[in-house]
Amino acid sequence: MRRTAPLLVLCLSLGGPAASAGCTAPDTEPPPAPAGVTAQASSSTTVHVMWDAAAQGDGVSGYQVLEAGRPVRELPAGKTMVDITGLTPQTGYAFTVRAKDAAGNLSGTGPAVRATTPAARAEDLRPPTAPASATGRATGPRTARVSWSAATDDTGVTAYDVYQGGVRIHTAGPGESGTALSGLQPDTVYTFTVRARDGADRSSPDSPAVDVTTPPAAGGGPGTAPEGLTATASPGTVTLSWTAPDTGRQTSEYELYVNGRPTTVIQFGTGAVPSGRVEHRIAVTEPAGTVWAVKLRARLPDGNWGAFSAERTVTLAP
Known part of the structure; x- marks a missing residue:
């Protein structure tokens, strides 16, 4: 297992104990090499490289992607995929990934993964059709x-x-x-x-x-996400409807997100707390044709917010 705490060493100093207080050995232990590296050519000039996230105890602060041993991209620890662009059509490439910790130590690399870019098609003027299902x-x-x-x-x-x-x-x-x-x-x-x-x-x-x-983890209890969210637009209004989650009691508060940002907390007063199917209308002033992506989550009995509902897209009506 990777050591995460600094190794304490005995320091002898003419300045006495105070001068040696806090003396530690530098961190020279590299993190483990990333696992699960894959490479997929996604266009004639692009290859998509992915790998498994490091374990929390590995102390990884970032990743370095290499092609034929040459670094081509640096990414923070939260990123585990990247598009390598500007490549040559009909060309084979070999990618490796190594991890870096806060002290600058670099891991080794696993076996190289290979991908070959397809031929460029200058006459390709139309995008693909969408997958039908x-x-x-x-x-x-x-x-x-x-x-x-x-x-x-x-x-x-x-x-x-x-x-x-x-x-x-x-x-x-x-x-x-x-x-x-x-x-x-x-x-x-x-x-x-x-x-x-x-x-x-x-x-x-x-x-x-x-x-x-996804199901709850072992011992996690019932699901906390509102289910079956729908969003319908009418002039000046968006109507949301969902099924309240089983939180152990009636849920009186929901946090609404629009386009990825929290916008309001929907509160139901005493005596008006819904159970089962819930409906809420929002007055809108934005122009017709504006697109909203909406989702929400419930306040749990312990005071925390629960899991998000599915996200729904709605276009505001004239």
Whole structure:
């Protein structure tokens, strides 16, 4: 196991004990090499590189991606994927990843992973079609599997990108129709979509959204996410409806997020606390055609906020 505390050493000093107080040996122990490194060509000039996140006790502060032994990207510890762009079509590349700690120690690298960029297609002027269908299921408290139908493109699909909440979280090869996702949170609703990509790096529209709810971890109790959220626009109003979570008592407060930001706390007064299906109307003043992505979470009996509902997109009505 990696040592995270500094190694104390005996310091002898003519200045006496005070001069040697706090003397520690420098941190020279490198973190472990990242595991699970993959590389997938996603266009004629781009390769998507991914790896497993380091364990919390490894003391990793960042990652370095190398191509043929040459550093090409530096990333903070919270990032475990990157697009390497500006590559040459029809060319093979070999990537490795190493971890770095706060003292600047660099890990070794595992075996190189290889990817070959496809040929450029100058005549490729149209994006791929969207995958017509998508399905998903939780495979554990922190894992899920998402599958999709094949897309079409005039010059050929080169990759499929999985998005969650508008953020790409995974890239799969052109011949794949499903992929395993990890690093998820227990007792959480995720809304996944899939986009196809072609050799000119054009993306398709989103596939139909698929909601996946991860189960609670062992001993975690019932789910805390509001379920079945819908959002409907009418002139001057957005109506939200959802099923209240089982928090152990009636839930009187919900925090509403619009476009990724908290906007208000919806509060139900004494005697008006709903159970089962909940409905709430929001007066809007923004222009018609404005797009909102909405989600919410409930206040739990212990005072904390619970898990988020699935996210829904609504276009404001004239």
